[in-house]
Amino acid sequence: MLDSNLEKMKVADLREELEKRGLDTKGTKPFLIDRLQEALSAENGATGGAETGSADMDMDSNDSEQVQEVEEDEQAEEQQEEAEEQQEEAEEQQEEPEMEDEPATEAVEPAHQNGDQANGVKEEGTEEKPVVPEVKKAAAPEKGVKRKFGETGLSPEELKPWNIREDEPELPDDFVCLDWFNSDLNLRIRHDDFLSAMPLNKESWSWVYAGCRATHGISSGKIFFEVTYLDTMKVWTDKDGFHLDLRVGWSTNAASMQLGENDKSWCYSSAEGKKASNKEFLEYGAKFERGDVVGAYLDMGEEMVTMIFTKNGETQGEAYSFPRAELGGEALFPHILTRNVKFECNFGKKKDGTELAPLKEALEGYTQIAKCEAETLIRGDSGIKTREECHFILMVGLPSVGKTTWAKNYAAAHPEKKFEIINAALYLEKATVNGDSRKNHTTLAWEKVHHRITKALQDVLKIASSRRRNVILDQTNVYVDAQLRKARPFEKMKRMCVVMVPSDEEMAKRRKQQEEEGEMNIPDEACNEMKANIAFPNEDNGVFDEIVFTDLPREEAQAQLEKYNKEAQDAGFGRKHLEYQSQWEHNKRMRGMGPMFGRGGPRGFPRGGGGPFRGPMRGGPPMRGGRGWGGGHRGFAPQGGYGYGGGAWGPYGHQGGYQPRGGAQGYGAYPGNRNWGGWNR
Structure with a gap:
């Protein structure tokens, strides 16, 4: 985000952005701008955290700083960055379609390393070679041609089989651990x-x-x-x-x-x-x-x-x-x-x-x-022996249609599978205070708490894709591209898409029941944005083994969703996502153009900053974080989000990995509309 953009933001908006990052929201506008700019610089410019097998426990799970010890590793990153920039230039030359449901993500996937070779630590006796996958991009549709219902905008490169890296250690049967x-x-x-x-x-x-x-x-x-x-x-x-x-x-x-x-x-x-x-x-x-x-x-x-x-x-x-x-x-x-x-x-x-x-x-x-x-x-229950025996179920449906009820009932009907249900409500049940709901012990609006947890779930989704677990992803998942992206990392598992589209009468009944139970946590504007864009994939999507319709059959469900699309779009919804997408892509192209843009500085400067320190605050001393060339800020997320990116394993196992530099795009992690982006995680 540019400095000029921050200057134009209102104080309330600045505080909202700071609050999302768990930062202090007190102070006048200049201090809020500096604080937010520092956070953004750290997010985009700090190098990814990596822990090796000798890492100790003095580091937080997401605050570790990556030490780049091998020159070949930096060369590989630079070549990958060049490939990304070439792809972005190609995207700029293409004409954008009139209606784009999802931003096309970069097809570059990081070369995954194993064990002590993760993040710049070479295994003794081996030689690392930088690998830069070839970037391919599908031709953009002609301007003015809308995508048909259920079609994806992902390129063949983005839909190719996922490069699986399991995190499943082999342990002795008699080892109590x-x-x-x-x-x-x-x-x-x-x-x-x-x-x-x-x-x-x-x-x-x-x-x-x-x-x-x-055990x-x-x-x-x-x-x-x-x-x-x-x-x-x-x-x-x-x-x-x-x-x-x-x-x-x-x-x-x-x-x-x-x-x-x-x-x-x-x-x-x-x-x-x-x-x-x-x-x-x-x-x-x-x-x-x-x-x-x-x-x-x-x-x-x-x-x-x-x-x-x-x-x-x-x-x-x-x-x-x-x-x-x-x-x-x-x-x-x-x-x-x-x-x-x-x-x-x-x-x-x-x-x-x-x-x-x-x-x-x-x-x-x-x-x-x-x-x-x-x-x-x-x-205790032994783990699943092979990845092919695992199940991944992705729910698709608007809020209040009964996705969580279906997921719980399905898991209860198959207790031997030990399904992991990933959704905000169930993880909030793990946020208790002496067994009592967090809802009774927070000053924040419950809608905000629910929203924050929803956005954070991408972390456990990354971890789940590397484990042999049976998983139900219980979210709205309204975009076809996001549905396919989220399912891709679960390659070789039995992948099923469950679509819930009830009739209008049944929908009203379920919505009323949820209101009475006090579980309406998603604002109406977000629901209308979802209605404007919701769809489900075609049968020949190349990712899901099966698509199941729990209420209306496929033809009636498609007609119902197309009706929702038209009604919401006629009411003016469905465009904010595209506007924010455009801004997001613009900011993405800014990386490398200046000391405050993207990954920490213009070319020629070390990664992590354009100088020994960021520079002085308005009317004050130099800001924190100036620890020399390439210094990042502890406590802020490294590139890729939340400090789990970059494919590092370390002593605590999988840290999230899989994601291209700059974001977990393999999971549909495009931020979405600023007013409701977290709800469709």
């Missing part, structure tokens, strides 16, 4: 030990819990494990006293990941030192914080189950005791839930079989779970 499969997608487990982890925390993710069970549980005996509260992470949202929380406890294999918030899980929470089960938080022991070690002790007797927790070796007393019959024969598994806290587990053994002694003196008679006899350990 954090379970790669039975964990939330927003939890990053370290690849080098599988005993420590931290949640996504950037911006809206600071609201959301991330949980994980251990093995037990149904008899006296066992324990320990969890070390390693460190806190930066909090981008409300600091309400519950923003830093680590819960340690036990749950059954079928319990949800929200430890302490259902009737088959029990925990000890750091925030207030309370114990919790089934959303009932009761006074129990002392709070625990950075550096403390919590022990979770379980006595599975013949008649009774007893749980005790310790802090730094000191017992906090009996937490729970109940008849074993209440478990219905199910085993109990170690379970950890975290919000903005890094942690490390000690189950008793490392991956190589080396035994780990207890960190604190253990209670008498208890054994570390990894040191139990193998026949007494019970394995």
Whole structure:
């Protein structure tokens, strides 16, 4: 965004942009402009964060700075940038169609690296060679020719099979560790030990819990494990006293990941030192914080189950005791839930079989779970063996048509699949305060909270595409191009598109029910913009294996949506998306033209800036971030968004990758209309 554009913005608009980025909105207009410009420069100019296998846990999940150690890596990036610019010049020469539903994304995909070769760290004995894929672009349709219903504007290059890079480690069957499969997608487990982890925390993710069970549980005996509260992470949202929380406890294999918030899980929470089960938080022991070690002790007797927790070796007393019959024969598994806290587990053994002694003196008679006899350990749900066995379902439909209800019912009907439903409402259910809805504990309008979470979901969508999981993407997904882009990274999975188009009478009934339940979170203007553009792909789309219509059959559904398109377009909707697209493409072409444009500076200057520092604020000293040539700003998103871009893996596994420089375009991440762009993620 140009300086002149910022000068023209109103104070309210500047504050809104700052608020979206989780930045301070106080001050006069000059200070707001400087603050926003600094954020934009960091977003477009900072080099991507990368963590190698030797990275420590002092870095936030998204604040790491990439160190470019290999000259060949920079040469490859420069060649790729040249290819992108050549493509943009070709796009400028083409005539634009009268109605364009989606911006055509760049076809360049980054060369993916493995393990320690990620982001400029070469594996010993190998030689990196820069690879620049050939850029091809489909010819633009003649001016004035509208795209037919269901047609895509994506080029053959953009629709080619996805370059799959799975993040599925192979682990010994008897290794007791954090379970790669039975964990939330927003939890990053370290690849080098599988005993420590931290949640996504950037911006809206600071609201959301991330949980994980251990790979093995037990149904008899006296066992324990320990969890070390390693460190806190930066909090981008409300600091309400519950923003830093680590819960340690036990749950059954079928319990949800929200430890302490259902009737088959029990925990000890750091925030207030309370114990919790089934959303009932009761006074129990002392709070625990950075550096403390919590022990979770379980006595599975013949008649009774007893749980005790310790802090730094000191017992906090009996937490729970109940008849074993209440478990219905199910085993109990170690379970950890975290919000903005890094942690490390000690189950008793490392991956190589080396035994780990207890960190604190253990209670008498208890054994570390990894040191139990193998026949007494019970394995949790095993992961999916091949990618071809996985299912990806993409929902298409306007707000209030019942997509979430369908997704929940479908997942419940197939419990063995363990479907991950990705939508804003369900992730907000992970943003609780002592089991209570976040809606009752925020000063922000709920519509804004919902909007922010919706925009953040692209992070877990990237992670999900690299895992062997069964996924339901429950969003509106109104654009055909976006539907195909979001489905492409799930290559080799069984991909199904579910289209929900009810009759007018049924639509009114469902909308009224949602209003009564207080779940109408999308503004009317956004709904009308969606109506103006909604469509579904043709059968020969080349991506989906199956397209299912849950209400009206295909022909009637198409007629209904075409009616929506016409009514909304006649009312003046459907053009704002195109206007914002034009501005977005203009800003994109600006990169490399000046010190404040694009990726940090004109050609000839090092990446990350046009000088040792950004320059002085209006009427004040030099601004933060001037740490020398190429310096970026910690805390702001590197190119690609949220610090997961660039294909880095590092000790915490997949960081998002897959995206071309400048944005996650493979997922339809074009920002969309500024008034509602996040709703169609």
